[in-house]
Amino acid sequence: MGELVQLTSFGLTEGDVIGALGRVKVRAVDYADLYFESCVSESVSMEESLVKRATKSVSQGVGIRATAGEKTGFAYSDELTKPALELAADTARYIANSPSGADAVPVPVRQCPTRDLYPIERAQAEVATADRVSLLNAIDAEARRYDPRIKNVMASFNTEYKVVMVAASDGTLIGDVQPLSRLQVTCIAEENGQRQSGSFGGGGRVGFEFYHEGDRYLRFAREAAREAILNLSAVEAPAGVMPVVLGGGWPGILLHEAIGHGLEADFNRKKTSAFSHLLGKRVASDVCTIVDDGTLPGRRGSLNMDDEGTPTGRTVLIEHGILRGYITDKLNARLMGIPVTGNGRRESYQSVVLPRMTNTFMLAGTSDPEEIIRSVDHGLYAVSFGGGQVDITNGKFVFSASEAYLIEGGKVTRPVKGATLIGSGPEILTKVSMVGHDLKLDEGIGTCGKEGQSVPVGVGLPTIRIDEITVGGTQG
Amino acid sequence: MSQQIQQREGYSQLAVDLLAKAKLSGATEADIIIADGETFSVQVRLGAVDRLTKAREKHLGLRVFVGKRSASTSTSDFSADSLNQLVAETCILAKAVVEDPVSGLPAVDQMAGERPDLDLYDSTRLNTEQQIELAKRAEAAAMSSDERVTNSEGGDFDSSSGRVVLGNSHGFLGEYQSSSFSISVSPVATDPESGAMQRDSWYAVQRKFAKLDSPEAVGLEAARRTVRKLGARKVSTQRVPVVFDSEAAGSLMGNLCSAVSGYSLYKGASFLAGLLDKPLAPEFVTIYDDGRMVGGLGSRPFDGEGLPTRRTTVVERGVLKSYLLDTYSGRKLGFASTGNASRGVGENPSVGPTNFYLAPGSKTAQDMIKTVKQGLYVTDLIGFGINMVTGDYSRGAAGFWIEGGELAYPVEEITIAGNLKDMFAGIEMIGSDLVFRGRIASPTVKLGEMMVAGN
Incomplete structure (x- = not known):
């Protein structure tokens, strides 16, 4: 987490958000909320000993929800503008069958999560592509070193960096930064024309150093290779x-x-x-x-x-x-x-x-x-x-x-x-x-x-x- | 957020502009996909609206090649600043990976020329009340059809429409519109004696609203499928013939579809590697992938790389005749693309089916069940117990026990196991009941013996 999430990072003011909340929280609505999200996902993958694919996706948007009894009205938009918020708010509110009569929404007080379960600075969460590439190359070498019957190694390293903010009619206004990463290895083993596969992986809301602790990434490679080799001698299951x-x-x-x-x-x-x-x-x-x-x-x-x-x-x-x-x-x-x-x-x-x-x-x-x-x-x-x-x-x-x-x-x-x-x-x-x-x-x-x-x-x-x-x- | 390009009509121009910018940033080749659409979904439960969802969204995906290096990116933010940054970042990312000798766009002369109208779009717009009414009618039909239907996970009506624009640095620029409408119902039935509950569902999906089954028909079928499961029990472990209903058989076609994907094959991760032109199944088995079916749920005029779609005979009279390929996996295997590039925005192309199906035979499901003295009729499969590398297959199943050629009682909490190679080779009969409810479809299929594990 490590930093206070601000509405301004979504290009909006507190006034815009309170306005939209007021618009959706009409009298017949029990509860309404706005969920702002921006997310950057990156992936680098390797096969045939070549790190040949890299992808990056950026998305951002808002989801607006109103609940009335058991009913939920929901709308979302990938545009973070005042008119887009208002349109989504009006759509979500439809559920309450109550076109007007705005309810008083308490002015939210911005809070910060009281603990930090994943204290990773943004700088640490960003991993240079070159570092991802060398990690995957080392995995390929380690898996092939494990046993010459390993014929192909496929590995990918994915990261996600998500910034969220929730504003709700119950006075909630709170944000969080949620990093997430995962390293996945699959090995194909071949012997006497017979093929088998083995997979291993891991990760968490952790920084890049996690994968190097105790050479964890190499252990993942060996585990995937071990499972593939082991399965070559597997007999029919009962x-x-x-x-x-x-x-x-x-x-x-x-x-x-x-x-x-x-x-x-x-x-x-x-x-x-x-x-x-x-x-x-x-x-x-x-x-x-x-x-x-x-x-x-x-x-x-x-x-x-x-x-x-x-x-x-x-x-x-x-x-x-x-x-x-x-x-x-x-x-x-x-x-x-x-x-x-x-x-x-x-x-x-x-x-x-x-x-x-x-x-x-x-x-x-x-x-x-x-x-x-x-x-x-x-x-x-x-x-x-x-x-x-x-x-x-x-x-x-x-x-x-x-x-x-x-x-x-x-x-x-x-x-x-x-x-x-x-x-x-x-x-x-x-x-x-x-x-x-x-x-x-x-x-x-x-x-x-x-x-x-x-x-x-x-x-x-x-x-x-x-x-x-x-x-x-x-x-x- | 200024200078936002919101008009759909502007997307072709946007694609052309960004391709030019990519070139200026060092890309030797590039392609771009822009998709936008709107969705509306209604769920009712026990006669009242439970959830309404409405949205409009857009995405842009860019792939660049710098020589033989390549990267893909995507964004939902179409502001000029954001897109300029995306182009620059994509080129930097491409330079960070290694050269891949076979990477690159398809050859210029292969790009789709004629773009047939496959009738994929319906301009019908239903208002909120109409959609709620359709969902309510479907659920009500299920709830009122049998007193053992006691509860519901809901009745749904969904509609969506969208547009895809694809352009590349060869000068290809294509676009098409599509729509879909669907109804589904998930009733819950209770056994009046034991109190045990069962749930099942039924659905209809079409590109044209007018072709959709009536809400009542969907609801009644959902109720029938749910109530018939009441009183299900386990059977003892034994080896018996297995009849897959059309839904369960469709999942077998899905497994085959993964196994003939060029990507699984060149990686050595498919049990069909090296088996092209070899017999896979008896000679009455023929399997197609047809991207040009008019109104088909998997149809499109060109694929995710702008190549023309077509009809591919995957299995012809029992022999594996073709893999499903895009340009990259085709080059890896030494074949031309089959026009099966499937492109999630922000991902590299992969291979996906268009309309993939087992050609129907002449038997009714009842004819096929009649031939089984003791066996299993499978209607539900759960879990992921399939090893695509070896073809080993072990999944949770539910359905009916067959005794003396008739469905005797419902069964559950059993598994069926075998190997997909043996299962395809062991197809004994094919039904006439082929109906498309998705991109992959199959009639009822009777297989030889499989191991059923139960008590």
Whole structure:
């Protein structure tokens, strides 16, 4: 963050903004807000040992929203002028069916987020193209050095520098600067005419030095190469119900899909979530405590404030197996009469605010990770995953392993090909019988999609044992 | 913000001016895409308006070549100062990357000459109340069709229209307009005995408003698809024949479409690398990509580089006959572009389908189900369990269990797994029910055995 965001950086005065707020906040409107955003994204990518692509995008605009009861009126514009603001305000207000009768809007007092979870000066966030190029070249060399069977390395380094400001009819006037970056490596390995791939990546709301700490970028290259080489010897995955041990970190995508989406307030207000009637009920075993926490410094899913200007927080979703709370934005919190948790997020000024996760993880337990593996006679040990998906209403979710092994007689044995795991959200965590003491957060690669909007998120997990889940391999 | 060029009519001139400026800044070649459009969307829920969204937006994307080096940029800020800066920055960025021997614009003589009118634009404008009414009618039809439909994620009506202007330093300058109208409904049904809920949805999308299915038809189909899922259960793990309904089969065509993209192929990241002119499927399988279908949702007169679109036979009587290529990936593989450059503003061109489809057969879905003693009829697929490098396939599925040639009961919380190469080779029957609801479409398809994992 590091600097106070000013309305003048959007070419507007406080008077313009208060004027537009007054125009949209007519009597029948419960709440109105304006969200200003300017964003610069840059990407450099490499393949075939050539850093041959560079892109840069600049966007700016404003989203104006009015809510009346359950209704939302929304308009956006990529023009930051007084007439454009007024036109968007009039459109958003249409929802209230009340063309006139402006309401008194409190004069907002400009605030500054009370903490700085990503103290990166603008100068540090700007990375010279030449530095990006040498980073990617070094990754290519490292991955090929790892094993001569690595035949192609594809890597990209992306940065985003977003400046936002929220002005709302509840007196909010607050801005934030939100840097974000990510390094992604994919390797293709080839042996005897057979090809495989491996991927690894990470990042966060961090400066360029993050990638050099302990030669992190080279580790990413080796990890991607290692997974590709490992998968060359992978055997067919088993099919059917069996115990599964999930490794720490990114396998926390289980929590995101199995319960996280189901606990977003909008689905529960509308009672279309499989969790709609389960508050205070047992949805997990005693050893499971799960939180959503947007306040972890530098993490990909963290924010000083959400996109409605509410400070992010730490929300306990499940405490010792009992469902404790939902994650909310202002609209759903108001309609449901529950606290605002600072989870109102949007992809950009062009999208509406929805309750979304930040960093979602399970707290550490007491089991020894090795003991957890030893406890399984025949099952699967999955340590890395691709994407996942959930049907909120029937609670069925999937997530797909990209690095997994058989457990035979309490020992990790052969690597198996990727397979999708499928289960039921309200049930799966009741089958978690052991939780390791080794909580790990992911490296910072997660992007969550909902209603066509993508936002960066984090997950985390200690090693856990799930007594039974359906594994979608090919070997019956 | 002064000197803003807001008139659409000015976009062609803007493109020409910026191309000239790029040349002055050191670009040896350049192209530019300018897109603008307006969107209006209505969502109603349980009979009341839930969300109205209205917007107008514009973007400009610039790609420059400095010799064999290239960079792409984009902006939504069309002020003169901002655009001048963009041109300068793009040229600096291009100089920072390495030379790529095959980079560059398409050859001059390949640029699209004739620009057929593909009937992609409808000037119909509906007012807010009309759109709300259409969304309400669609949702109401779903809600009232069956008492087990108890809730709703909403009924939607969306309309959009826009214009694309593309120009390059060869002197190519083209533009076209397009529009789209869509209705969708997502009902929730509750099992009266268990209380378990299911959700599904149905939709219609067309470039012409008059061609859109009635809101009632969309709502009724959405309700039918939702209610039939009630009482779904798991089945035991077993290997059985699988019938993909047209939506699920469409997703298989989407997988094939990714695998024949020139970019996946030259990187060695496709399971179809090296298989051109080799048999992929039985000889009754033919797959096209047709950029010139009149009124098609993926149709356009020229592609993202200004090359003419065309009809490409991707699979002809079972044999993989063509990849989908733009200029760059074509050069990498030693072929001419197939006119499939797809251009997100601010990105380098990549390859995308136009109207990509499996040619229909003669069977009805029922005929195909009748041939299965014990098997699975798939209607929903979830997750991302596909390895495009190897073709390994493992996805969450839901649908119906087939017993004695008939749909017996709904199933859920199962996976289906195999390898895409085996799955295409194992196509046994193709339905007659081809309907385009997007750029990729398929009739119902019956495959040989796949592994179903459940209990």
